[in-house]
Amino acid sequence: MKSARCLLQLQCLTLVGQSTRSAAQYGALLRAASSRRVFRHFHSGPARPKEQPIPAEFVNGDDKKRDRSLVAHDDLFERVAREVKTKATFNKVVDVFIKNDVRRRGHVEFIYAALKKMPEFGVERDLVVYNRLLDVFPKEVFVPRNFIQRMFNHYPRQQECGVQLLEQMENYGIMPNMETKVLLVQIFGEKGHPMRKFQRIMYWFPKFKHVNPFPVPKHLPEDPVDLARFSLTRIANDRDAKVTVHQLPCTDVTESGEQITLPHVVGIQSPSQVELLAKHNPNRPLFVEGPFPLWLRSKCVYYYVLRADPTPPEEKVEEPFDPERCLDYPLQLDLDLDRDLGDEESFDVEDLDEGPVFAMCMTGLGEQAVLNQWISGLQEDNPILGQVPTLFRLDAGPRELQGATDTESFHHHGPEPEYQKEERQPQEEPEVTLEEEPRTSQRMKR
Numbered sequence: 001m002k003s004a005r006c007l008l009q010l011q012c013l014t015l016v017g018q019s020t021r022s023a024a025q026y027g028a029l030l031r032a033a034s035s036r037r038v039f040r041h042f043h044s045g046p047a048r049p050k051e052q053p054i055p056a057e058f059v060n061g062d063d064k065k066r067d068r069s070l071v072a073h074d075d076l077f078e079r080v081a082r083e084v085k086t087k088a089t090f091n092k093v094v095d096v097f098i099k100n101d102v103r104r105r106g107h108v109e110f111i112y113a114a115l116k117k118m119p120e121f122g123v124e125r126d127l128v129v130y131n132r133l134l135d136v137f138p139k140e141v142f143v144p145r146n147f148i149q150r151m152f153n154h155y156p157r158q159q160e161c162g163v164q165l166l167e168q169m170e171n172y173g174i175m176p177n178m179e180t181k182v183l184l185v186q187i188f189g190e191k192g193h194p195m196r197k198f199q200r201i202m203y204w205f206p207k208f209k210h211v212n213p214f215p216v217p218k219h220l221p222e223d224p225v226d227l228a229r230f231s232l233t234r235i236a237n238d239r240d241a242k243v244t245v246h247q248l249p250c251t252d253v254t255e256s257g258e259q260i261t262l263p264h265v266v267g268i269q270s271p272s273q274v275e276l277l278a279k280h281n282p283n284r285p286l287f288v289e290g291p292f293p294l295w296l297r298s299k300c301v302y303y304y305v306l307r308a309d310p311t312p313p314e315e316k317v318e319e320p321f322d323p324e325r326c327l328d329y330p331l332q333l334d335l336d337l338d339r340d341l342g343d344e345e346s347f348d349v350e351d352l353d354e355g356p357v358f359a360m361c362m363t364g365l366g367e368q369a370v371l372n373q374w375i376s377g378l379q380e381d382n383p384i385l386g387q388v389p390t391l392f393r394l395d396a397g398p399r400e401l402q403g404a405t406d407t408e409s410f411h412h413h414g415p416e417p418e419y420q421k422e423e424r425q426p427q428e429e430p431e432v433t434l435e436e437e438p439r440t441s442q443r444m445k446r
Contacts, residue, residue: 076110077117087129090114090121094132107136108161115168125172125218127180133165134183143189150191162187162194166201175205216296224249228266228362231294231301235360241270246377249364263364265374269381277358277382281315284308285389286358288375291366303362304371306378306390310353358382368392 081089118124144150246265290304
């Protein structure tokens with residue numbers, strides 16, 4: 001029994017020794033860890049004070065990166081192309097953006113800004129520039145890998161940006177080429193929305209390329225006289241019409257030494273209009289109306305017409321049709337066809353007679369004095385204008401310097417009598433009071 005007790009006491013002593021030894025080791029580890037923590041915390045503080053100067057090269061580099069990330073892309077175009085906005089400066093801006101970041105961060109916003117700035121740089125009709133903008137997209141990143149990605153519109157913002165670029169090309173009438181197709185396949189794949197848009201453009205553009213029988217040239221003439229001649233010929237649509245330049249733009253000096261700029265006056269009239277004006281009744285006045293706008297691509301010009309009111313029915317004279325006047329579209333058809341009892345022999349066609357137009361003109365300044373020169377120039381081929389009174393109905397347009405009270409005035413060819421000058425002196429108009437008409441409710445009460 002005593003030996004057993006001694007063995008138990010020895011085992012207890014060994015366990016206590018081990019526990020005290022492990023406790024001592026655990027305490028040492030805790031002290032080492034706490035000392036390490038304090039040491040790390042001490043070294044994690046600021047290594048240099050705030051007042052210490054920073055090298056300039058590091059400051060400039062950080063500021064440039066921060067500016068590139070915060071400054072809008074519109075400002076990038078303005079900073080690079082400060083003096084001249086040309087195709088070379090536009091390509092330079094694209095190069096700056098490409099070299100700025102290899103991963104092309106913010107390429108969607110940059111392409112939208114570039115599309116907006118293209119008209120300012122004059123490259124909105126350049127196919128090479130559009131291909132250059134497509135090259136800004138990262139390659140083989142937005143290509144769908146399976147049918148699920150293709151079905152759920154893989155990378156919608158990037159695809160929408162590519163479609164917007166192709167739509168701007170379509171609006172300016174630019175047909176893509178093979179390089180455009182290769183870029184779209186590399187960027188969005190063969191089944192993306194931009195590729196579908198490219199296929200539609202290539203299908204419809206050749207069909208509608210020459211559908212307009214009266215095409216407008218891409219580059220309009222800069223000379224106002226040549227532009228007016230081209231515009232009037234386009235409006236008249238008569239090969240026999242004669243264009244007359246009544247006055248060229250010039251600068252004149254008056255007797256008092258004042259310098260005056262005279263505008264151009266260009267008119268057009270066809271032989272049929274001269275013949276029609278010769279048959280006009282001198283008792284019925286003519287009217288000069290305008291300005292009316294005419295758009296030639298992105299440029300707007302204005303013209304004026306010399307016209308008359310519709311001929312009254314009692315004065316109309318039916319003339320026989322000339323069968324050889326128009327061979328393509330016959331003006332009268334005499335067909336001896338058998339008709340049924342339910343067929344109508346008369347056609348109900350609503351004709352709106354707006355009155356004949358005798359001549360047209362374009363001028364740089366739509367004042368009555370300038371238009372008088374046009375009417376005076378027409379008298380050489382139309383002597384009846386000296387007998388017919390002319391009224392001016394001029395609207396307030398962008399080229400009008402005339403007041404609203406002078407829009408309609410009477411014009412006589414020749415010297416003005418003295419008694420008419422006396423009658424035109426301003427007189428005090430008597431006050432006229434108008435009685436208000438009673439309403440229907442007031443009438444019923446009465």
